[in-house]
Amino acid sequence: MxxxxxxxxxxxxxxxxxxARHSHGKLVAFLAMRSGDVAAAEDxxxxxxxxxxxxxxxxxxxxxxxxxxxxxxxxxxxxxxxTRHDGPGTDELEAMAETLGEVAEYDIPDRRLGLLFAxxxxxxxxxxxxxxxxxxxxxxxxxxxxxxxxxxxxxxxQRLVRxxxxxxxxxxxxxxPNRNELxxxxxxxxxxxxxxxxxxxxxxxxxxxxxxxxxGEAIFLERLLTELLPNEPEVWxxxxxxxxxxxxxxxRRSADGEFVPLGLQDTAxxxxxxxxxxxxxxxxxxxxxxxxxxQLEAAIQSAHVERRRTxxxxxxxxxxxxxxxxxxxxxxxxxxxxxLALAELEGPTAGLDALAEVSGDPRIGSYQPYWAAxxxxxxxxxxxxxxxxxxxxxxxxxxxxxVRRYLEMRQADxxxxxLPPTR
Amino acid sequence: MQYLLTLxxxxxxxxxxxxxxxxxxxxxxxxxxxxxxxxxxLVNSNRLRPSATATTLRITNGKTQVLDGxxxxxxxxxxxxxxxxxxxxxxxxxxxxxxxxAQHGVVEVRAIWSM
Numbered sequence: 339m340x341x342x343x344x345x346x347x348x349x350x351x352x353x354x355x356x357x358a359r360h361s362h363g364k365l366v367a368f369l370a371m372r373s374g375d376v377a378a379a380e381d382x383x384x385x386x387x388x389x390x391x392x393x394x395x396x397x398x399x400x401x402x403x404x405x406x407x408x409x410x411x412x413x414x415x416x417x418x419x420x421t422r423h424d425g426p427g428t429d430e431l432e433a434m435a436e437t438l439g440e441v442a443e444y445d446i447p448d449r450r451l452g453l454l455f456a457x458x459x460x461x462x463x464x465x466x467x468x469x470x471x472x473x474x475x476x477x478x479x480x481x482x483x484x485x486x487x488x489x490x491x492x493x494x495x496q497r498l499v500r501x502x503x504x505x506x507x508x509x510x511x512x513x514x515p516n517r518n519e520l521x522x523x524x525x526x527x528x529x530x531x532x533x534x535x536x537x538x539x540x541x542x543x544x545x546x547x548x549x550x551x552x553x554g555e556a557i558f559l560e561r562l563l564t565e566l567l568p569n570e571p572e573v574w575x576x577x578x579x580x581x582x583x584x585x586x587x588x589x590r591r592s593a594d595g596e597f598v599p600l601g602l603q604d605t606a607x608x609x610x611x612x613x614x615x616x617x618x619x620x621x622x623x624x625x626x627x628x629x630x631x632x633q634l635e636a637a638i639q640s641a642h643v644e645r646r647r648t649x650x651x652x653x654x655x656x657x658x659x660x661x662x663x664x665x666x667x668x669x670x671x672x673x674x675x676x677x678l679a680l681a682e683l684e685g686p687t688a689g690l691d692a693l694a695e696v697s698g699d700p701r702i703g704s705y706q707p708y709w710a711a712x713x714x715x716x717x718x719x720x721x722x723x724x725x726x727x728x729x730x731x732x733x734x735x736x737x738x739x740x741v742r743r744y745l746e747m748r749q750a751d752x753x754x755x756x757l758p759p760t761r
Numbered sequence: 762m763q764y765l766l767t768l769x770x771x772x773x774x775x776x777x778x779x780x781x782x783x784x785x786x787x788x789x790x791x792x793x794x795x796x797x798x799x800x801x802x803l804v805n806s807n808r809l810r811p812s813a814t815a816t817t818l819r820i821t822n823g824k825t826q827v828l829d830g831x832x833x834x835x836x837x838x839x840x841x842x843x844x845x846x847x848x849x850x851x852x853x854x855x856x857x858x859x860x861x862x863a864q865h866g867v868v869e870v871r872a873i874w875s876m
Binding site: 459461507508509510511513515 | 874
């Protein structure tokens with residue numbers, strides 16, 4: 339295999355890192371395609387990476403690092419299968435060696451999409467789909483994923499192992515679903531990607547490295563998905579949604595780390611280039627004329643971002659988008675946001691009436707945004723005691739300390755004379 | 762790959778059905794079995810006698826314990842099975858979804874551990 343002359347260790351490491359990130363899913367998908375054994379493919383690949391890190395610095399980076407890694411990993415995988423007892427018989431081993439041998443070195447077929455559908459298969463527990471996807475497709479390690487999802491590394495590792503065993507033993511295929519089931523299955527892929535983004539989004543200040551990275555990884559995956567499924571409008575819709583949100587990251591906290599509500603954010607701090615990209619993605623999505631949840635949510639973000647140009651927000655437009663979202667999903671979260679938009683147009687009483695529609699939902703009791711919304715609307719109607727109570731619950735449910743401080747400040751603004759009497 | 766579809770159903774349901782409904786129920790299972798055969802996916806299938814006729818056996822400390830009745834008492838009991846041969850879990854799931862038991866009970870899909 340041809341190599342280029344380079345003795346620069348840093349360049350080698352940088353190349354290895356780039357290849358690791360970009361090729362992990364592609365190589366795992368290819369190595370595990372036949373056996374369904376993702377864990378074995380990952381082991382072989384990580385051994386290949388280790389070999390690369392010891393060989394490349396002295397011998398130079400190969401011109402096609404991906405093919406180099408595949409060749410080494412393939413050899414490791416076949417060795418591994420040969421020594422294993424519960425694996426396939428000799429016939430299957432030969433067939434596998436043959437399949438793996440057939441690959442033209444410079445043209446590794448991209449089966450990442452099939453792998454994404456396998457990781458988000460309905461037979462896989464919904465709670466582990468996001469972590470599984472991040473590990474198998476992007477190669478993040480279990481400890482890193484665990485810290486981002488607030489789980490113990492041991493528990494996360496165990497659940498990931500279990501999910502991979504399920505893929506292999508239950509025979510979950512690496513395939514792109516048929517046209518008639520694609521929509522439903524794609525939704526599961528998108529939900530898993532969005533769940534990763536949401537976990538990263540919680541860390542607004544970006545102080546927790548693992549979580550900030552997660553938002554970036556989710557966007558990376560979504561961009562990949564737009565390359566693999568360029569004609570699916572919801573794929574572009576979700577990319578737009580995440581980019582709009584990410585573009586506002588620098589404005590979400592003040593210089594001293596305090597929470598800044600969306601309406602008060604300094605639009606000059608928003609990432610203009612990212613917003614441009616979001617707008618383009620949303621235009622591309624709506625060109626297909628097939629509306630979906632993520633496109634609607636992105637359109638709502640787009641309406642908020644308009645303030646950058648016009649200095650004001652069209653609540654009329656936002657309300658009708660939430661109307662559509664409520665019709666489409668029936669989600670209580672959409673109903674809460676719709677109530678807030680309605681309050682901007684018709685006053686806080688109308689907003690509270692709309693909010694009452696969701697108060698019967700059992701999930702609402704522990705849903706912080708409901709209580710924060712109720713508190714804000716109560717303040718505006720002058721119902722200070724109710725506002726105080728709602729703030730109290732919202733504060734108790736909030737895990738971000740900056741948001742908690744903001745809510746405490748709002749609650750304190752109500753004055754102390756409405757505090758319940760001390761015993 | 763081979764998969765075992767196990768059918769868990771409420772056995773008391775059958776007795777509460779009218780003869781016409783029973784006939785209809787049996788016909789739907791027959792049609793399903795025929796469809797599996799026609800697709801070349803059926804390996805084997807059987808309906809089981811009611812769980813009340815089951816005998817459970819276990820050997821503890823070399824002593825055989827025999828109990829009258831099923832292993833687990835629950836509302837839904839193992840009532841029958843289909844052993845099918847299909848390419849992957851998606852195919853197995855799509856057959857499980859067409860099984861009449863999915864309408865009035867539960868169908869469990871398990872891959873066969875091939876030796």
